[in-house]
Structures are given as C-alpha cells and as structure tokens.
Amino acid sequence: MPVRLAILLSGSGSTYANLAERAAAGTLPVEIVVVISSRAEAGGVSLAQRYGQPCVVASRAEEVTAALLAHRVDLVAMCGWMRFYDPPAVLAGRVLNIHPSLLPAFGGKGMYGIHVHRAVLAAGVAETGCTVHLVTGDYDSGPVVGQRRVPVLAADTAESLQTRVQAAERELYPEAIAKFSASLQAPPAT
Numbered sequence: 001m002p003v004r005l006a007i008l009l010s011g012s013g014s015t016y017a018n019l020a021e022r023a024a025a026g027t028l029p030v031e032i033v034v035v036i037s038s039r040a041e042a043g044g045v046s047l048a049q050r051y052g053q054p055c056v057v058a059s060r061a062e063e064v065t066a067a068l069l070a071h072r073v074d075l076v077a078m079c080g081w082m083r084f085y086d087p088p089a090v091l092a093g094r095v096l097n098i099h100p101s102l103l104p105a106f107g108g109k110g111m112y113g114i115h116v117h118r119a120v121l122a123a124g125v126a127e128t129g130c131t132v133h134l135v136t137g138d139y140d141s142g143p144v145v146g147q148r149r150v151p152v153l154a155a156d157t158a159e160s161l162q163t164r165v166q167a168a169e170r171e172l173y174p175e176a177i178a179k180f181s182a183s184l185q186a187p188p189a190t
Contacts, residue, residue: 003181005030006073008064008081009037013044015079015098018170019177020051028174029181034071036064038083053074059061059083065091074184077177078135082112086137095135096180098173100165102147103131107140117158117165127151128161146176 005023009018016035023027035048038059048055056067065088068076076087078097087095099107100116106128111119120128129149134142148168152161 002029002031003184004033004072004074005177005181006068006071006076007032007035007044007048007079008076008085009035009042009044009079010039010082011042011080012042013042013047014081014166015169015173016044016077019046019077019079020047020176022174023174024051028178030177031073032142033073034067035066038081041103044079045063054172061085076135077173084139085135087135092136093134094184096121096132096168097135097142097176098176099131099133099140100128100162100169101131102129102143103133104125104139105130109139111140114158114162117161120152120161121156121158125152127167130165130172132173145180146172148172 009016020032020131023030023032032053035053035055037045040057041145045055058064058067064085068091076095101107106116106119110120127148127149129179131147132145136142150165150168
C-alpha cells in the first residue's frame with residue numbers, strides 16, 4: 001500500500017507537480033490523497049484539478065488539520081506553504097517541509113524563497129543548498145531528514161542561485177519522502 005500523502009501549498013505548485021509526476025510515474029511510492037491550498041487563486045489549485053486530486057482551500061490551522069484527518073493521511077509534504085502550521089500531536093513527526101538553505105543557517109520567520117538566496121549572497125558563504133526537515137512548533141526548527149549542498153558561484157545572482165537550489169530541491173524532496181515513507185511502512189522492531 002502506498003503512503004497516503006497530503007500536499008500543503010500556497011503558490012504555483014511547482015514542488016507539488018514534481019512530486020505528483022514522480023508518483024504517477026511510479027518512482028515515488030505515495031498516493032496523493034489531498035491538496036490543501038491556503039489561497040483559492042494559487043496555481044497549485046488548478047494543478048490539482050488537472051491531476052484529478054481532491055483540493056481543499058483552508059488557511060486556518062484547525063481547517064487544515066480537519067482536512068488532513070478527514071483524508072486519513074499518513075504523511076504531509078509542505079510545498080511552498082506560506083502559513084505557520086504547528087502539527088497537532090496526532091500528526092507529530094509526519095509533516096515534512098523543504099527549505100532553500102542548509103538549516104539551521106538562513107532559516108526562521110521571513111526566510112523563504114528569494115529572501116534566503118539574497119541573505120546567502122550577502123553573507124558571502126561558499127555553499128548553500130536545501131534541507132528537508134520535520135515540521136515542529138517553530139519556523140524551520142525541526143529535525144533534519146536530508147540535505148543537499150549547492151556551491152555559491154562568484155557570478156551568482158539571487159535568481160541564478162535560486163534556480164540551482166530549486167534543481168537540488170527537485171531531487172532531494174522526493175528522495176527524502178520515499179525514505180521517510182519506507183520508515184512509516186516498516187514493520188515494528190521485535
């Protein structure tokens with residue numbers, strides 16, 4: 001049985017599309033059972049319609065949790081979710097996020113998207129990357145599930161760096177979800 005995956009998104013849905021296409025191709029062992037968008041006009045909503053996957057628009061934490069429980073999800077993947085969400089106990093340890101830096105560096109409130117890449121360049125660091133982590137009660141603070149490193153090049157702009165980090169994200173996130181899904185399906189140790 002594939003893991004029942006929920007997607008949380010707020011924007012275009014490009015991260016969601018990557019996961020949905022891999023699931024459809026059989027290279028990601030999940031079934032996307034619901035897409036939850038914080039905005040009715042988000043591009044991810046029309047993607048969910050195109051993929052034939054149920055979509056719920058909800059921005060309050062209580063509404064999000066209710067939709068997740070109603071669809072009996074095993075795992076949740078944040079895919080550009082732009083709202084604070086602290087998973088309740090029933091979902092603790094089952095909500096993943098991908099962040100465009102090597103956490104704990106360049107994480108926290110206000111550190112998302114292009115803002116992260118601008119901060120990386122301003123700091124003058126030699127490398128950055130992306131991190132998949134469990135979502136806990138504070139921004140970008142949960143245990144790390146996986147990371148991928150990306151060098152910062154002398155000629156980089158925030159946009160060029162973002163493009164390369166997003167390419168790394170497209171590989172890391174499905175790998176981390178597959179690995180995490182396998183641990184959910186593993187029989188208990190005896």
